[in-house]
Amino acid sequence: MGDTDRAARIAADPRYGALLQRRGRFTLGLTAVMLVAYFGFILLVAFDKALLARPIRSGGVTSLGIVLGFALILLAIALTGIYVRRANRDFDAAVAALVRDHRA
Structure with a gap:
């Protein structure tokens, strides 16, 4: 039996299918978190530049946009x-x- 046979047996194992489903749900959740954060930031850039341009301290030079970009x-x-x-x-x-x- 070669590696192809072993790969086919592993792919047919129900534990492998369950593993793929668990991993897929997990990665989908992480991807959703990142996409929401990223597109939220992009929407702020597009529609509320004034908010992002505000300094985080009065008289400071670091803007909220820099802090949010770094947080992203x-x-x-x-x-x-x-x-x-x-x-x-x-x-x-x-x-x-x-x-x-x-x-085997």
């Missing part, structure tokens, strides 16, 4: 970290179990 970058990094942690903890372990069970 940090959100992307945080969501990536959340995905990596979950993938390493749950998804990779489930794939390893499937491969081990179909090793």
Whole structure:
């Protein structure tokens, strides 16, 4: 039996289908969070430039837009970290179990 046969057996395993569904729901949720945050920021840029131009302190030079843009970058990094942690903890372990069970 070759790698193609083993891959076909793994793909036919109901645990693999469940894993794909769990991972898909999780990634869809993370994607939705990022898209809402990003498009919210873009809509502010398009429709409320005055709000984004306000300094965060009176007399300061750093605007709210800079802070929100930086927060958007940090959100992307945080969501990536959340995905990596979950993938390493749950998804990779489930794939390893499937491969081990179909090793023969």
